[in-house]
Amino acid sequence: MLDPRRLRQDFSAIKQRLQYRGEDISELDRFPEVDEKRRAIIQEAEALKKKRNEVSQQISVLKREKKDADHLIQEMKHVSESIKTLDQELRETENTLQNILLRIPNIPHESVPIGESEEDNVLHKTWGDIPEFGFEPKPHWELGAALGLLDFEAAGKVAGSRFVFHKGLGAKLERALINFMLDLHTSEHGYVEMLPPYLVHEDSMTGTGQLPKFAEDVFKIEDSHLFLIPTAEVPVTNYHREEILEADQLPLAYAAYSSCFRSEAGAAGRDTRGLIRQHQFNKVELVRFVKPEESYEQLEQLTSQAEKVLQLLNLPYRVMSMCTADLGFAAAKKYDLEVWLPSSQTYREISSCSNFEDFQARRANIRFRRDKKSKPEFVHTLNGSGLAIGRTVAAILENYQQADGRIRLPEVLRPYMQGKEYVE
RNA sequence: GGAGAGGUGUCCGAGUUGGCCGAAGGAGCACGAUUGGAAAUCGUGUAGACGGGGUAACUCGUCUCGAGGGUUCGAAUCCCUCUCUCUCCGCCA
Secondary structure: OOOHHHHHHOHHHHHHHHHOOOOOOHHHHHHHHHHHHHHHHHHHHHHHHHHHHHHHHHHHHHHHOOOOOHHHHHHHHHHHHHHHHHHHHHHHHHHHHHHHHHOOOOOOOOOOOOOOOHHHOEEEEEEOOOOOOOOOOOOHHHHHHHOOOEEHHHHHHHOOOOOOEEOOHHHHHHHHHHHHHHHHHHHHOOOEEEOOOOEEEHHHHHHHOOOOOOHHHOOEOOOOOEEEOOOOHHHHHHOOOOEEEEHHHOOEEEEEEEEEEOOOOOOOOOOOOOOOOOOEEEEEEEEEEEOHHHHHHHHHHHHHHHHHHHHHOOOOEEEEEOOHHHOOOOOOEEEEEEEEEOOOOEEEEEEEEEEEEOHHHHHHOEEEEOOOOOOEEEOEEEEEEEEEHHHHHHHHHHHOEOOOOOEEOOHHHHHHHOOOOEEO
């Protein structure tokens, strides 16, 4: 959520920056009027309340002195009626205002390239050598099926499309990656490990920005107010909701493994094969709570920590700086890490690292105090995948495939795979 | 799932015949005094949100005693709904 005061003051400048996102922001135009109306009602209602408080005092005094207060009471009945009407009106106006504000995306940071589509994302960095095969590299779903690691057929029977069974060494590989990533981030990068709830209520989903605008992208549990988390970002960011942190606690850094659930509405026909786009997948997520002045530096750091995973796995990747059109609703700036997939000769997103500035913190009311006497300020929140496990499996299968169909294992994973060098 | 108890400021904790309660008292914390220094002691201070005014320090007002409604001239105190915590029973991993 944007700061309403800032929006009021710099309306046209902010509007212009938001337009670079290229999405419909017509909601925004209603803001000045509703905001103005809200403040007018507040002033009127508060003046009446002041009067009510004063007269109530007088009544109280009169009553104590056993004097007659009927004329004042009669007068106040009308005042009270007016207050009630105004309060009702205020509630409606604030609701409207809130609905507008909750649907306005974050302002792109000045360093974000302006663009009209994902075509305009800017290449930031490339790492690693694209592997040469003396044969036609196979897609990971064929490799996985042939080696008995992945069973999409059975998953289709049991749960439908966009699900998978990881089986045997495939399941072990999934688990190995989770452990490897968590170990790396907790012991090398200073993160506190977290295993969060997979179901959260509506306030949490609103806090990180999934609701109200993107309800169709998530699974809601019938007959309850709970939603399946689309990412551990949701529970972990909301871990500190409604809190005022101490400055010396910052930065806070959490590494959370969770399954993630996405309805993938609107993705019909896209990435229907393989592990790329599933209703349920595993991910290790990095979440940071930082001081505002540090957040961009921390974004670089967070991104490099996610990159470290790819480097240790020796998977070729590139880093893209997302342009204004491809930022995502809540982000002020975002880098995507894209891993090389030989079968399709493309880079595919495997991690997304974002700085949300105070956008989520304002929604979830997460603040900190610089020192005892200072006013609470909103923290900045950041997160990044470190990494998506399913897509990492896909990348390993494809990049490490051998002519004979075996998969060589990256060295860092071998301790997690009973020392095996190959999956065969 | 059934029965009961309870949610008050940073924490503990008073406050149920509605008015003088934004809230006693204590602890903690901050600042000051005292001290060679510390402890102890004494004094002062110690929430947030929103709106108005001011360049600002600041100031005025409204609201907040789990959340949201309601009754009333007036609610921490009465009523309703929801929510969370605890205890017992049931059920389960």
